[in-house]
Structure formats: structure tokens, C-alpha cells
Amino acid sequence: MTFPDMVHDEKGRLIPESEQTAVWLLGGLAQVRVPGSATRNSFTVVQHTGNRGYNTPLHIHDYEDEVFIVLDGTLRMICDGEEHVAQAGTTMIVPRTVPHGFVTTSDDARFLTIHSTPQPDRRPQFDLFLEAEIPHARTLTLPTEDVGGPDLDHIIALGSTYAYRYAGPPPAP
Numbered sequence: 001m002t003f004p005d006m007v008h009d010e011k012g013r014l015i016p017e018s019e020q021t022a023v024w025l026l027g028g029l030a031q032v033r034v035p036g037s038a039t040r041n042s043f044t045v046v047q048h049t050g051n052r053g054y055n056t057p058l059h060i061h062d063y064e065d066e067v068f069i070v071l072d073g074t075l076r077m078i079c080d081g082e083e084h085v086a087q088a089g090t091t092m093i094v095p096r097t098v099p100h101g102f103v104t105t106s107d108d109a110r111f112l113t114i115h116s117t118p119q120p121d122r123r124p125q126f127d128l129f130l131e132a133e134i135p136h137a138r139t140l141t142l143p144t145e146d147v148g149g150p151d152l153d154h155i156i157a158l159g160s161t162y163a164y165r166y167a168g169p170p171p172a173p
Helices: 125-133 152-157
Strands: 022-025 028-034 043-051 058-061 065-072 074-079 082-087 091-094 100-104 108-116 164-168
Touching (some): 028 125, 043 125, 074 091
Antiparallel strands (some): 065 091, 065 108, 074 082, 074 100
16 A cells, blocks of 8 residues: 655545554564655654564664654664663664664564654655555454564665664564
8 A cells, every 4th residue: 555645635544544554563563553655754653563473683773763663562772782671661763874673572562663854855765765665464453473574684685775784683572
């Protein structure tokens, strides 16, 4: 599903869940709650849901700052080589070009990521990556073993297309 182009809409818009993209990503569910096209390409908001072990490898965004807002559960986060425990109610700010990754350490977790790009000529790349490269979730549930989306090697190979780089293996729970 592609979002309507909102670049010239000055009035705001309600985005019903039925119009939001959802993908299965590395064992979790990622829902694009606010696409870059709805914010004049200044930011994207993604809601993540995952069980213990849901993680990303250490990686670097070349053009995007990223903010994690933990709604439920606990994440172990690595940011620029330092380990942090992010529990419900905490926020982690990751500036562009800083290596980072996370793993869910609680039974399950739900958190938001906000991807911003201060360059006026760039759309948030994470938004484009999810829209173009990751198969859409068939339901708003966590993936099962028989369905799951692309493997890590495929995601790493796409990095140069979407302005991110692999920086190391994911943290373990």
C-alpha cells in the first residue's frame, strides 16, 4: 500500500490503520504509523512490536536521526559502543552516523521509532526501505516461523540503496 502524497496538504490528515503499511521485519511487526509523505518528508513514525530476542544488527543511518520511545517492555540498546537499558517510558536519541542496535529483553515489547531527515531534498529512507523492500504483513500479528520476511543478509545488501550501513551483529538478549 502506498500512502497518498501529502507534501502540499496544509490541513493535516487522519491516517486510519487501514491505510498504514505493516511489515514483518526480523521477527517483529513494524507498522508505519506516519509515513514521510504525510510530513513533507521531514520524519516517519514506525511502531514496532516484538517478543524477546527481536533485534536489529548494529547499523548506521547516513542521513537520518532516530528516536526510540519505549511504550511497553524493555530493550537493551547499544549506541556508539555504550549499552543502555530502555524501559517503558524512556526515550533514546540516536544521531545520524552513530552505530546502534537493539534487542528486546522482556517477554515482549512495543516501541516507536521516529526517523527524521533534516535535508529538505531527502525523504526518510527507512520509510522507503519498508515500503519498497519488505513484504507486507498479512495480518497485524507477529510473524510465525513459516512466514517472516527477508533474511538479514538481504537487508544488509540493501544498505547502500537506503543510506544505512551494517556495523556489527545484533545484541543478544
